[in-house]
Amino acid sequence: MRKNALIIDEIKGIISNAQINAIRAVDHQRVIMYWNIGKRIFEEEQHGRERAVYGERLIGFLAEQLKPQFGEGFAIRNLNRIRQFYRKFPIVSTAWTQLSWSHFRFLLTIPNDEKIDFYLQESVKNNWTARQLDRQIGSQLYERLLLSTNKESVLSVARNEKQPTEAKDIIKDPMILEFLGLKPEAAYYEKDLENALITHLQEFMLELGNGFSFVARQKRIHLDGDDFFIDLVFYNRLLQCFVIVELKTHKITHQDIGQLQMYVNYYDRIERIKHETPTIGILLCLEKNDTVVKFTLPENSNIIASKYQLYLPTAQQLSQEIQNEVQKQKEMRKE
Template identity: 35%
Template sequence: MRDWVIDIFAVVPHSDYENLIGRIDNLWSLAKRRAAEAVNTELLNANWRTGQYIVEFEQHGKFRAEYGKQLLIRLSRDLTTLRGKGFSRSNLTYMRKLYLTFPKCETLSHKLTWSHYFELLKCGDEMELQFYFHESINQKWTVRELKRQIKSSLFHRLALSTDKDGVLALAHHGHAILTPDDILHDPYVLEFTGLPQRKCYKEGELEKALKENMENFLLELGRGFAFIGRQYVMPIGGRQFKVDLVFYHCILKCYVLIDLKRSEITHGDVGQMNLYLNYFKNEICMPDDNLPVGIVLGAKRDEVLMEYALEGITNKLFVARYQLYLPKKEELQAQLDKMLSQTDI
């Protein structure tokens, strides 16, 4: 066998053989990916049709609501006997809900799995469901990422930072990033750091926790962020200044600087970030970069003080709050309902 291989390479260049290996490897990788996509498409369609059959059976028999529970219990038992796992009453309930939520099969996206839809269908509000539906597709969220964003009430946090038309846009299209204002969340939810809400911690501890959980932090920041560095050094006027975290936003094509404050944001923090932005604008940014963006992230902020601190600043500079616990969805929903009720949308 060894002599045969040597004879082959005496005739065929090694690079040609490596190319052959690469082409076959790519062929099978593509085939497996397409096979997985085909399986997902068929399973999703089968789940949707199961829901359709259940609803049509109910409508044909003019089922009363109290009979629905018994129907699903019996279906679960009989289908499990016939087909095995996958037909629990819970699964059948969500298959039925899948059909009712997406009554036209072509409106389903096969970029998402049944596990994605299972989480989406838990949303009690139609606009909220549509937002997470579009964002899961746009940002290619895994099921784990989708669950985290639903749990952190991302839709409500973004909705409350916009206007009524913006809420509808979020629901219909997801979160479009067109300007620096679009990357801002308020508040940022950093529960993944594991820092207790009442512990007296230092800013360096928060920064270290964010770096150690960078995958989750990038998910919270949103699409387009690439991590550049921590404690980025800026030599200015014979002194060295450091900004806590530096990112590059691949969609906006600009640097994003984040400074962390353990307690309330002060006017001095705003001035310091403005200094950092001026340095990046003149010393770091390339000609094809857009102007840098700065975010001062603190536990508290005084609205009036921040209004005066930011007045006259021409750089894109934002102040935002963070919290170390998940917000109460009910409270956010109440705020959103109040905002939307002021004018019909």
Template identity: 45%
Template sequence: MTEVITKYEIGRTIVNVIQAGEERATYGKQLLKGVSKILTERLGDGWSVETLKRCRKFFTIFSTKEIGTTVMTQSSDSNLVNGVDQIQKITERPIKSTEKYSFTLSWSHYLVLMRIESDEERRFYEIEAQKQNWSVRQLQRQYNSSLYERLAISKDKDSIMRLAQEGQTVNKPDDIIKNPLTLEFLGLKPDASYSETKLENAIIDKMQHFLLELGKGFLFEARQKRFTFDEENFYVDLVFYNRLLQCYVLIDLKVDKLAHQDLGQMQMYVNYYDRYVKQDFEKPTIGILLCKEKKDALVELTLPKDSNIYAQQYALYLPDKKLLQAKLREWLEEQEE
């Protein structure tokens, strides 16, 4: 955390002292070249213009995270030499008290977050990275998979605002559904032919990645879980438990277009678990048909509204982020109308 705070204070000095409180001085590039040159002469390598730009951007974006201060406080010490002197002191005397700061991630995490233009989206990923203890690689993957857009689409405006304020909350079955579920990490080619068994094996081999994509609270229990009813054996492809919803989540894999028979079969699986497996304190079982292709009209016609069964498409490639962003904007406009 010391590195993050140091970078933040260097950014503050660049903005408030060297640039005299201006967020981005017209002569800022030349100033940073001068700062870079002097710091390199005094302290050695590691003080490129790009590094100083990142510090400045970090302060500009995250200055509201410092408790009890304003974003820009103009300083009378506005010359370059004084600014460089302050930066040198910051690097030579690490800040010991971190109480007035609320940074929780590493500098590498913040480098990823700073690339996100939307304040709401950036805040969502920051909250989730902290709560879920994401590595930098996991954060980058979740951003590349457009997790924010996939969760936000089809939510109302208030729920989208909560994503930015609280991150992903799991209070009801709808909260765990994303369309599509992105499974690019399986290594299966979208245009290749593969069986449900091959898809299942790929998921088992990459279970840690799959749990990350499923989201919060999921625990893996079994594959090809057998249960016997009326002297006949049935097998559920994947059985999970969600500790936040306190319920079983049954997943059946379909590599072809979803048929109404698939929905009926899942309804039977869910009924069995509700009647013979779940405990009285647990919530109703959720059934998910993970399919390559579905028709919403067929799903709506086949299932009752309170069925707790979802047809969820999956994709073997990362979604087009710009397309999802446009779709989200369109959805928000419809909500406002």
């Protein structure tokens, strides 16, 4: 009976993998088909004397002819999207052909070509699903990374033209944790936040950024008769260092920063081996005080305070948050 159960599980796995591969193959062909249709529409438009008007007439005519036989994929709205697809991606690339049509539908909502390139490269590099891509666009990942480093660096890392060398290259502020399901107005403890992060570890690591792997939870360290417990420990293979995350559900204090600095020092002196880079500490807090951070830590410290939000804000709300953060940073540089 046990052998029979084993062979059934193996065959089910083979069938499941074949079905997944078949779906991917079909979707790949759909992407190629839409690109070729977009190319043909674009070429035909170039022959029209009044291109804009001719283009709209052509799209309407094609929808009339194709939709009854081939369905909603050839309605006016999608044909316009197909034409835009070719115009945004006029050169066939082995990178973008790995993505599904759903990926491109989300990419085509982005007005900025540099942002499209960033999300395209990140999708391919990290094997994002279309849903994950949509979430990253909605949380304005690109803009949040620009708060800590410059545009050229963000794009270079995305294209694999350079590897990140500092924490600021990958750590985001704010971090958006809407997937935890915790209500902003509800009372909860740090243990509740930690439990929710562990339950949604895959989503949290996606939010943390590239190259993270989970190491430990409530890591116990023993110092001369006293026990301390580090909330979360990760390792980043790109930076080749440990990353310690301490959770605070209040506005941070200098004591919180000092505690995290002790943990970072411990990992640097006890756990880190010769080829690894210095440990990074992330103080993930509900509210931060940048001035307290600035005067508590030495310059070029490897500790970063990052504010978290328990909801996915609108583009307008997050843009305002980013503008406020930029203004804060400018004021701090003047001090």
